[in-house]
Amino acid sequence: MRRTLAWLLFLLVAPVWATPGPDRLIQVGQTSAPPPLDPGDPAWTSAPAATVRLYPQITAPGGPGGSVLMLEARVLRSGGRLAIRLAWPDAGEDVADARATHRFADAAAVEFAPAGDTLPYVGMGEPGRPVQVWLWRAGQPPERLSAQGFGSLAGQAGAPPEAQARRSATGWTLVLRGKTDAPVPAAIAFAAWDGAEDGRAGRKRLSAWQALAGPGGTIPAALREEARLGGDPARGERLYTERGCVACHAPSAGLGPDLAQAGGIHWPGYLRRSIREPAAFRVPGYTSIMPKLGLQRLEIEDLAAYLMTRGQ
Amino acid sequence: MRQLGMVIDLNKCIGCQTCTLACKSQWTDHDGREFMYWNHVETRPGKGYPRDWEAAGGGWDGDSLKPGRLPRLAEDYGIPADFNFESALFHEGKQPLRPLDAMQWGPNWEEDQGAGEFPNGYFFYLPRLCNHCTKPACLAACPRQAIYKREEDGIVLIDQERCRGYRYCVAACPYKKIYFNPQAGRSEKCIFCYPRVEQGIPQACAYQCVGRARHVSYLDDEAGALHQLVSVWKVALPLHPEYGTQPNVYYVPPLSPPAFEADGKPSGKPRIPDDYLRQLFGPDVDAALATLQQEIDRKSRGESSPLMDMLIAYRHGDMFRLSRPEGGQP
Numbered sequence: 001m002r003r004t005l006a007w008l009l010f011l012l013v014a015p016v017w018a019t020p021g022p023d024r025l026i027q028v029g030q031t032s033a034p035p036p037l038d039p040g041d042p043a044w045t046s047a048p049a050a051t052v053r054l055y056p057q058i059t060a061p062g063g064p065g066g067s068v069l070m071l072e073a074r075v076l077r078s079g080g081r082l083a084i085r086l087a088w089p090d091a092g093e094d095v096a097d098a099r100a101t102h103r104f105a106d107a108a109a110v111e112f113a114p115a116g117d118t119l120p121y122v123g124m125g126e127p128g129r130p131v132q133v134w135l136w137r138a139g140q141p142p143e144r145l146s147a148q149g150f151g152s153l154a155g156q157a158g159a160p161p162e163a164q165a166r167r168s169a170t171g172w173t174l175v176l177r178g179k180t181d182a183p184v185p186a187a188i189a190f191a192a193w194d195g196a197e198d199g200r201a202g203r204k205r206l207s208a209w210q211a212l213a214g215p216g217g218t219i220p221a222a223l224r225e226e227a228r229l230g231g232d233p234a235r236g237e238r239l240y241t242e243r244g245c246v247a248c249h250a251p252s253a254g255l256g257p258d259l260a261q262a263g264g265i266h267w268p269g270y271l272r273r274s275i276r277e278p279a280a281f282r283v284p285g286y287t288s289i290m291p292k293l294g295l296q297r298l299e300i301e302d303l304a305a306y307l308m309t310r311g312q
Numbered sequence: 313m314r315q316l317g318m319v320i321d322l323n324k325c326i327g328c329q330t331c332t333l334a335c336k337s338q339w340t341d342h343d344g345r346e347f348m349y350w351n352h353v354e355t356r357p358g359k360g361y362p363r364d365w366e367a368a369g370g371g372w373d374g375d376s377l378k379p380g381r382l383p384r385l386a387e388d389y390g391i392p393a394d395f396n397f398e399s400a401l402f403h404e405g406k407q408p409l410r411p412l413d414a415m416q417w418g419p420n421w422e423e424d425q426g427a428g429e430f431p432n433g434y435f436f437y438l439p440r441l442c443n444h445c446t447k448p449a450c451l452a453a454c455p456r457q458a459i460y461k462r463e464e465d466g467i468v469l470i471d472q473e474r475c476r477g478y479r480y481c482v483a484a485c486p487y488k489k490i491y492f493n494p495q496a497g498r499s500e501k502c503i504f505c506y507p508r509v510e511q512g513i514p515q516a517c518a519y520q521c522v523g524r525a526r527h528v529s530y531l532d533d534e535a536g537a538l539h540q541l542v543s544v545w546k547v548a549l550p551l552h553p554e555y556g557t558q559p560n561v562y563y564v565p566p567l568s569p570p571a572f573e574a575d576g577k578p579s580g581k582p583r584i585p586d587d588y589l590r591q592l593f594g595p596d597v598d599a600a601l602a603t604l605q606q607e608i609d610r611k612s613r614g615e616s617s618p619l620m621d622m623l624i625a626y627r628h629g630d631m632f633r634l635s636r637p638e639g640g641q642p
Contacts, residue, residue: 062455062480096494097494098495099385099391099494100384100385100494101347101383101482101491101494102382102383102384102492140497150455151455151456152456153476200476200478200479201456201478201480
């Protein structure tokens, strides 16, 4: 009874939903003309710039290490076509070289989540929840791909996106333009590879899913439950310690994914699902050993709230 | 799983590169493969091909993969250079035949160089190809499961549809026998001539060998050369067994004439130092060399030696046992 009362009280004082961070929402600019392919086209000023953090991949072996990279993203939509302009720092230009066997090209990708109220696992999707990917590798034609988990990336029928990249002394500006599977993807995520650090496969930096803003510049209704952030991070942190989560979820333990960046690359909804039903989706490369913790609903909220503070 | 294997008798290899060209003209003469030699013959001691491959890492440390580095096209493999055929061969003058590009390395760069000082210089030839390992590091290193080992013959193949050119396999192979094709953006390797094998025809490198140095059979075929030479006589050894991949290409190690002492008399020691052969083939090489010598002596006394008969290979066709056991599924 007391618990029910506490829950009701919580519902009254907690906001219906709160964004997990300022970097999870991208305002889509609309143009009447076809969206430009040229990164320098003045039309890009009509698309608000979103600053997105790209985290070094730490879930699968072979990540690049190093620090977070800030990427600027702008999205324009017109006539069923989506154009995405990405700008990110990259100190040296590494372009595909048909006479080199040991070098890798700089690259960037955009990942699209299918419409729906549950976002796929941000790292290459998951079985049953496929993602679409546009991949650009410097010096090569862009590719249209899809994936349902690590190692499952495969070519996808249909016209590949067009790409135009511009190199400055300090980085790349890239526009990818094409038609996505879903006319309005629920969310997009980004990744960048640095050829200078042998970037390829999981040796990359990646972002969390970014919702494409709906009317009024807010999180689309379908994703509000994914974004909802209640709970008390301090209580969550105590739970995290009491339940010994760190025994597995640490790089040295290697038994569960390292959660040091959990709040930076995951959404609250994903974290709640993973705590509630650990076996429902297992991150590839890890055995399914996480027990159901038998937590109360509020405790799950607290734990998710705590994890969302990590890596932000 | 059945395993097809190959034994290469280094006492019979004359370094003629017929195997190399049989392979090249069949599989790697175009479309970005020009620099690749799925089969090549290097002179040992030497840095080999690709240059310094033994120092490039890869293989296993227990059950973990060791890191490895990617060979470079110009510096470690060698660019597929064009030659001045036109001016050297079809014009008057004394223009020698030379590559048009400045070459830094190649698949046979150190031919007949060897080691040691006169009168004790020594070298031998080491043909190398993919070992179609029982515990392939390349297969384990691929994050896309693009590499597979066939159930019917243990041949290790790269699925060209799945490969995305990440090259973890190239780094992981301690023999550096996977090549990245920069033109195709994918990695490629010796396919053990599986289209020929499926027809019961030996691999091009083995079938074309003029020295009758290569035997091919399934490891579980007790009458086959592999079983006889590897398991019964124990005179055929894997190259660098310490790499941990359990290769299925085996070598009969080279015997050598005695080294000369300072006074010009032959010593009791072989020209090729035992230590060097131990580095390549592991500690079992001593017993293998002793068995070989013992059987050579037997043969030269006019006694019978089934081992020598097998290695001599009186009948070319006897060297290859590719037909499957009766009732076996192709």
